[in-house]
Amino acid sequence: MKLSAAIGIWLAATLAGTSVPSTALAQGAQRLAFFTSSETPTAIRQRDALLEGLRGQGIVPGKDLRLIEVIADHDFRRLPELATKLMEQNPDVIVTAYAGATLAAMHVAGDTPVVFAAVSGPVGNGMVKSLAHPGGSATGVATNYAGLGGKRLELLKDAFPSVSRVALLYQEKYASACELEISEVVAAAGQLGLEIKHFSVVGGGALGDAFKRMKAQGANALYVPTSPISAYMPTIVLLARKHGLPAIYDNQRYVEEGALMSFGADEAESFRRAARYVARILRGAKPGAMPVEVLERVRLIINLKEVRARNIELPPSIMTRADAFVE
Known part of the structure; x- marks a missing residue:
């Protein structure tokens, strides 16, 4: 499909049980849907990074594209329903x-191209056949x-030296999607003198x-x-706090939701780069022939508000290694 030069309107609609009538759409401009399970503040940051990336590709939202937003706001049970409503907008x-x-x-997308961001293990999760040749x-x-x-386990041990037994x-x-990471954690635990206990759950109802x-x-x-399992992360963060279990997570958004620390990818950059895929697809490229890009940059984020609230004294070595703090 070719990128339309027609003037359109920027349609931003959070589908929380309502749909946007097709008559509200200007003719000609193409529809870009943005679908996230995040709460609204995080979703806005993700969207803004995506739009920044699109502008960098010469695409002007509101002119070349109409944006349809679907924000689940952590209501993970509604993801299938919201995805179906999203497809009613014919993105x-x-x-x-x-x-x-x-x-x-x-x-539910059928042949409609899907460009994912901030996803780990897309092969193990069944999203693509391989990183080099996604297919589909x-x-x-x-x-x-x-x-x-x-590295994440080592940071956890450095932050809490008294830790001896870690629940995985x-x-x-x-389980297959995180098999490699689990093996890395188990190997590191042996070097750090930690015991690992495995806990697998069927779903969110088994977390308690x-x-x-x-x-x-x-x-x-x-x-x-x-x-x-990140779909249940808000519950996991609350239960970890309730049971007094220090933890380190893979994503800054959990720190923003109350977790103590995260060590993972720069999420905003993931969405800026996703814009390149959108631009190429709108200009005719096939998603199945576009290799998955792997983002390498990682950051350590610490929640200072949580540190103070729980009277935690983190070692200076951890504080100086932090890339950013959440107040």
Whole structure:
């Protein structure tokens, strides 16, 4: 498909049970859908980074594109429903954030191109056949967590030297998606003198019981591998705090939601780069022939508000290594 030069309107619609009438759409301009499971403040930052990237590609939202926003606001159970409503708007391209929204969109998108961002393990999650040759109708920007499992565990140990037994929490269905990271964590644990206890859950409803078992088995810290279990991360963050388990996560958005620390990819950059895929697809490229880009840059983020609220004294070595702080 060719990028339309026709004047359009910028349509921003959060589909929380309502749909946007097609009569509100100017003729000619193409529809770009943005679908995220995030809460609204994070979704706005993701969208703004995407729009910044589009402008860098010479595409003007509101002129060349009409934007349809679908923000799940952490209502993960509604992702399939919202994805279906999104498709009623007949988007030309869908940009998704995180695994949950991506998988929900792909389930109903058919041949509509899906460009994902801030996704890890797209091959293991079944989104693409391979990074070099995605096939199908999806491609995008993945985060590279190879080798980060051990580094993240080391940071957790450095921040909390008394930690001795770490609960490793993942979703049973997607264990293969984080298999490499789990092996890295287990190997690093041996070098750090830590014991790893595995806890797999079927879904969000089993998390409460899993945390009770963690405490019963003497776990005094938590590690959550990067995987679709992130759909339940708000609950995980709350349960970790409730049970007094220090944890380090893979994404800054969890720190913004109350988690103590994160060590992972620069999410905004992921969306800026996703814009390149959108531009190429709108100009005729096929997503299945576009290799997945792997983002390498990582950052350590610390939640100072949480540090103060819980009277935590982090070692100076951790504080000086931080790339940014959340107040």
